[in-house]
Amino acid sequence: MPTPRNLENRRVVLAARPVGIPQAAHFALEAVSVPEPADGQVLVRNRYLSVDPAMRGWVNVAANYAPPVPVGEVMRSFAAGEVIASASRLFKAGDLVTGMFGWQQYAVVDAQTARAIPHDDLPLSAALGVLGLNGVTAYWGLLGVGQPRPGDTVVVSTAAGAVGSAVGQIARLKGCRTVGIAGGADKVRQCREIFGFDAAIDYKAGDLAAALDAACPRGVDVYFDNTSGPISDAVLSRLAVRARVVICGTASIASWEPWPSGPRIERHLLVKRARAEGFLLFDWMDRYDEAVQALAAWVRDGQLRYQEHVLKGLASAPDAIAMLYRGENQGKLLIEIE
Amino acid sequence: MPTPRNLENRRVVLAARPVGIPQAAHFALEAVSVPEPADGQVLVRNRYLSVDPAMRGWVNVAANYAPPVPVGEVMRSFAAGEVIASASRLFKAGDLVTGMFGWQQYAVVDAQTARAIPHDDLPLSAALGVLGLNGVTAYWGLLGVGQPRPGDTVVVSTAAGAVGSAVGQIARLKGCRTVGIAGGADKVRQCREIFGFDAAIDYKAGDLAAALDAACPRGVDVYFDNTSGPISDAVLSRLAVRARVVICGTASIASWEPWPSGPRIERHLLVKRARAEGFLLFDWMDRYDEAVQALAAWVRDGQLRYQEHVLKGLASAPDAIAMLYRGENQGKLLIEIE
Known part of the structure; x- marks a missing residue:
C-alpha cells in the first residue's frame, strides 16, 4: 500500500x-x-x-x-x-x-x-x-518483584502517578493494606478518593516519619520505590522482617552528577533480612500481554481506575x-x- | 548425674x-x-x-x-x-x-x-x-542468597576472614571466578596461596577502583558484602546485569550513631536490575546440618581450608x-x- x-x-x-x-x-x-x-x-x-x-x-x-x-x-x-x-x-x-x-x-x-x-x-x-508501560510496570514490579501477600502493608511513592496509582490498586486487589505517598493535598486526596489507598501521606506537609509510623504500625512489607531520596530513606528505616523493596524509579533525584549521598541502607537490609531489587519492564516483555489482559479486565469492571x-x-x-x-x-x- | x-x-x-x-x-x-x-x-x-x-x-x-x-x-x-x-x-x-x-x-x-x-x-x-557459624553463613549466604552460577565473577570482602575465605572457596568449588578483597599484603597473600582466590586485592594499597576494574572485566555477578563502607561502594558501582548482593556484615562501619551516609545505591540496583538482600544465619537454622555435612566433606578431602x-x-x-x-x-x- x-x-x-x-x-x-x-x-x-x-x-x-x-x-x-x-x-x-x-x-x-x-x-x-x-x-x-x-x-x-x-x-x-x-x-x-x-x-x-x-x-x-x-x-x-x-x-x-x-x-x-x-x-x-x-x-x-x-x-x-x-x-x-x-x-x-x-x-x-x-x-x-x-x-x-x-x-x-x-x-x-x-x-x-x-x-x-x-x-x-x-x-x-x-x-x-494503565494498559501500557505504566500499568505493566506496576503489575510485574509489584507482583513479580514485590511479591505481596494478603495482609501485607504495601507503601508506594508517587502514589497518585501513573505507576504508583496502579500499584496501590493492584495491591489492594491482592488483599494488602496500601499506603500512598504523594506531594500536596490534591494528590493525597486523589490517592484516597480515586485510587482507594487505605492511607495517603503528603510528604510536603511535614513529619513524614511520624506519618509513616502511624500508617504502618507493623512496618513496611513491600515498598514500591519510584523516588529514591529522603522519602525512601524514611520508608527504608521502617521495613518489616523479610520486606521487599522494588526499585522502579528515582524521581526525586534531580541529577546523578555529582552522585548523591544518603543514609546507608545496608544495615536496614541486614537487620530485617530485606531484599531490594531493581525493576526494568524490558526484562518482563515476554509476560507483557499477560499483564495487559489482567489490567484490561480490571479496567472494564471498574476495579482499576486511572x-x-x-x-x-x-x-x-x-x-x-x-x-x-x-x-x-x-x-x-x-x-x-x- | x-x-x-x-x-x-x-x-x-x-x-x-x-x-x-x-x-x-x-x-x-x-x-x-x-x-x-x-x-x-x-x-x-x-x-x-x-x-x-x-x-x-x-x-x-x-x-x-x-x-x-x-x-x-x-x-x-x-x-x-x-x-x-x-x-x-x-x-x-x-x-x-x-x-x-x-x-x-x-x-x-x-x-x-x-x-x-x-x-x-x-x-x-x-x-x-568453618564447620559452625562462619562456614554455614558462607554456605547459605552464598548458595542460598547469592545463587552463583558457573562462570560468575564472585567478589568477597574480608576475604581472608572466617566467612570470606569459606565464601571464596565454595564459590570456586561451584565453578566461579573468585575475587577477594582484604587489608594488607599478608592477608592478600593468604587469599591467593591458601584460599585459592583467582584474584586478591589489598584495599589499603591504593586504587581499589582500578584494581576491581582489572579483576572484574565483565562486572560483578555476586558480591558477598561483609564490610559496607567505601569498599562496598566501589564494588556496587561495578555490578553486572542481574547481580546479587549478599549483605552479611558491616565490619567497616565503626558506629551507626550517628547513622553514616554513602553514595546512594538505588540507581545501581535499578540500572542493573540487581538484588541486594540481607542474610542472617538464624533464618537458615533448619538447613544448618545440611551445610555442615557438605562443609565437613570438603574439609576432609582438602578442598576447604581454614x-x-x-x-x-x-x-x-x-x-x-x-x-x-x-x-x-x-x-x-x-x-x-x-
Whole structure:
C-alpha cells in the first residue's frame, strides 16, 4: 500500500544534550517529509505520545539501558496510533498499534517493533498508561518483584502517578493494606478518593516519619520505590522482617552528577533480612500481554481506575518532561496530536 | 548425674554498655560457683569460645535481632565443649556440643539449645568456624542468597576472614571466578596461596577502583558484602546485569550513631536490575546440618581450608572483639580455655 502523497511530518528533535532533567530548550520542532515504508515496515499516524520519567535517561550521556538519543534525532518515546500504510503482513491499514514511535506525527518503523492493541473497546490513550508501560510496570514490579501477600502493608511513592496509582490498586486487589505517598493535598486526596489507598501521606506537609509510623504500625512489607531520596530513606528505616523493596524509579533525584549521598541502607537490609531489587519492564516483555489482559479486565469492571493529563499538540512536547519532574501533572502525562 | 562438687566458674561479664565497638574496658572477669543442671539441662565445660563480628550488635543498645546482653551478665557467645553432667536424655557426659554457652568456663543450659557435633574426626575448634557459624553463613549466604552460577565473577570482602575465605572457596568449588578483597599484603597473600582466590586485592594499597576494574572485566555477578563502607561502594558501582548482593556484615562501619551516609545505591540496583538482600544465619537454622555435612566433606578431602587465630585463656576475651575490628586476627578468632 503506497504512502499518501506529500505528507509532512512535524516532529520534536533533541537540540542539545541536557545534564539532568531535559528542559524545553533542549528540544526543537521541525518538519520533514514522510518516507514510504520499505518491505517489512509500517507507516503509523500517531494519535498519542507518551511522557515518561525514564525519558530523562534516554537523553543523558551517562551509560544507561540503551545508547542516548543522538542530538538532531527525533525524541524517542512510546506512542499509540493507527497504521495508515503497511508493507508488512503483520498489520493492515486501520490497525491500532503502540510502540517506540517517537515524538512525531508519523513514524515509519519495522512492523515487528509495533504491538497490536488488543482492547479496542477501551480508550486508545490507555495503551500508553494503565494498559501500557505504566500499568505493566506496576503489575510485574509489584507482583513479580514485590511479591505481596494478603495482609501485607504495601507503601508506594508517587502514589497518585501513573505507576504508583496502579500499584496501590493492584495491591489492594491482592488483599494488602496500601499506603500512598504523594506531594500536596490534591494528590493525597486523589490517592484516597480515586485510587482507594487505605492511607495517603503528603510528604510536603511535614513529619513524614511520624506519618509513616502511624500508617504502618507493623512496618513496611513491600515498598514500591519510584523516588529514591529522603522519602525512601524514611520508608527504608521502617521495613518489616523479610520486606521487599522494588526499585522502579528515582524521581526525586534531580541529577546523578555529582552522585548523591544518603543514609546507608545496608544495615536496614541486614537487620530485617530485606531484599531490594531493581525493576526494568524490558526484562518482563515476554509476560507483557499477560499483564495487559489482567489490567484490561480490571479496567472494564471498574476495579482499576486511572487518570490522564492530556496536553494538546506537538508544541507542548518540549516542556513535558520537565513538567513531569516539576510534579505538575495529574495522572499519566500524554500529548494528543491531530 | 550430679555436678562435680565445688566447681568454680570463671566468666567474662559485660561491665558497661559500649557505643560502637566494645573494648576491653567494657568487660570484667569474675568467679561464681557452678549450679547443678536442673531437669532438662546439661552442664558443659567449654573448651573454645567464639569471637564474632556480630557480637558488637549483641551488646549495643540499638534494636537488633535480640535484646542486648544486660550489664552484669555473662557475655553471650558461641562456644564448643564437652558435656560433663546431664539431666537430659538428649546428651550424656562426654558428648561434644556447641551452642550459645557464653564467655565462661562452665555453662548450664537447656539441652535443646545445645547442638551435637557430628564430626568427631575433625578438630573441635572447627565447630565454631568453618564447620559452625562462619562456614554455614558462607554456605547459605552464598548458595542460598547469592545463587552463583558457573562462570560468575564472585567478589568477597574480608576475604581472608572466617566467612570470606569459606565464601571464596565454595564459590570456586561451584565453578566461579573468585575475587577477594582484604587489608594488607599478608592477608592478600593468604587469599591467593591458601584460599585459592583467582584474584586478591589489598584495599589499603591504593586504587581499589582500578584494581576491581582489572579483576572484574565483565562486572560483578555476586558480591558477598561483609564490610559496607567505601569498599562496598566501589564494588556496587561495578555490578553486572542481574547481580546479587549478599549483605552479611558491616565490619567497616565503626558506629551507626550517628547513622553514616554513602553514595546512594538505588540507581545501581535499578540500572542493573540487581538484588541486594540481607542474610542472617538464624533464618537458615533448619538447613544448618545440611551445610555442615557438605562443609565437613570438603574439609576432609582438602578442598576447604581454614585458618584459626587462637588466643589462650579467658583473660584474653575482653579485648578480643576490638582486636577483630582492628583486623589483627589471621583467620577465625577463638579463645581456648583450660
